[in-house]
Amino acid sequence: SQQGEEDPQALSIQEGENATMNCSYKTSINNLQWYRQNSGRGLVHLILIRSNEREKHSGRLRVTLDTSKKSSSLLITASRAADTASYFCATALDGSEKLVFGKGTKLTVNP
Amino acid sequence: NAGVMQNPRHLVRRRGQEARLRCSPMKGHSHVYWYRQLPEEGLKFMVYLQKENIIDESGMPKERFSAEFPKEGPSILRIQQVVRGDSAAYFCASSQNQGFGEKLFFGSGTQLSVL
Numbered sequence: 001s002q003q004g005e006e007d008p009q010a011l012s013i014q015e016g017e018n019a020t021m022n023c024s025y026k027t028s029i030n031n032l033q034w035y036r037q038n039s040g041r042g043l044v045h046l047i048l049i050r051s052n053e054r055e056k057h058s059g060r061l062r063v064t065l066d067t068s069k070k071s072s073s074l075l076i077t078a079s080r081a082a083d084t085a086s087y088f089c090a091t092a093l094d095g096s097e098k099l100v101f102g103k104g105t106k107l108t109v110n111p
Numbered sequence: 112n113a114g115v116m117q118n119p120r121h122l123v124r125r126r127g128q129e130a131r132l133r134c135s136p137m138k139g140h141s142h143v144y145w146y147r148q149l150p151e152e153g154l155k156f157m158v159y160l161q162k163e164n165i166i167d168e169s170g171m172p173k174e175r176f177s178a179e180f181p182k183e184g185p186s187i188l189r190i191q192q193v194v195r196g197d198s199a200a201y202f203c204a205s206s207q208n209q210g211f212g213e214k215l216f217f218g219s220g221t222q223l224s225v226l
Contacts, residue, residue: 031212042115042202042217043154088153092212098144098167099212103153 004032004089004102012108019076021105023089024069030092032065033099034074037086046074046087081111113138116185117203117218125226130190130197132221136205143186144215145178148200160186161209190223198225 007022023032031050035043049056049065049072056063062075076083086106090099116135124130136143141162146154156170160180171178175193180186190197200222204215 029212033212033214035217042219043204043215044217045214048212048214090212096167097209097212098156098159098170099215100156101146101153103151 004091004100006087006089006102006105008105009103010106010108012110013079015079015081015109015111017079017109019079019083019107019109021074021087021107023072023074023102025072025089025091026070027093029067032063032072033090033092034061034063034072035088035090035101037088037104039085043088076107079107079109081109083107083109115203115205115216115218117201117221119221120219121222121224123224123226124193126194127192130193130223130225132188132190132201132203132223133185134188134203134205134218135185136203137207137216140205140207140216142206142209142213143180144204144206145186145188146202146204148202148220154202157188193223193225195225198223 004023004025033048034046037043047058047063049063060077065072086104088101088104090101118133143160145157148154158171158178159167175191177189200220202220204217206213
């Protein structure tokens, strides 16, 4: 089964609005990462948040991590049509060197 | 500095044939990961390799699938006697360091279609 589960599965918003995606996971982690995938392309790393961090920012991206609830959220502010993509969370399990991905949130930003 | 290079981009095979997927990691990276993705799904981990060593193959099917990362040359994911269920996008990723959940750099993938 998947370690990380994103919610919602699909999200459609208008340009300029904020987009929030959530990720829940099951076991202890070393860190959590968010990736973006444009249709038919490979994944691109967006941001990494370590298990001892609660919030991290990168440009229009804001990631939070709540290890007590085993959840993370990715906020994209002032969205643009170019943000249309699938977004995946990935977790590094304690003691493991591999990243485990969720099924992703498909974001559509309408111009 | 070239990114992770995968080839071919598209590969069509008939049932029973062999598929060979190649991945050249980013310059300076010695850790390679292979993932498989079905349509509308996330990535499923297959195998993690360092030069000449398989570190974790817990996601690899026990039969027909093998992977290598030789001292010289690209990493190869080999699927023997392909079946229709092997049709998927196969992504390779590389990282610079060994570590728990290192940031990965992905290639553009190989789309395998089995007829």
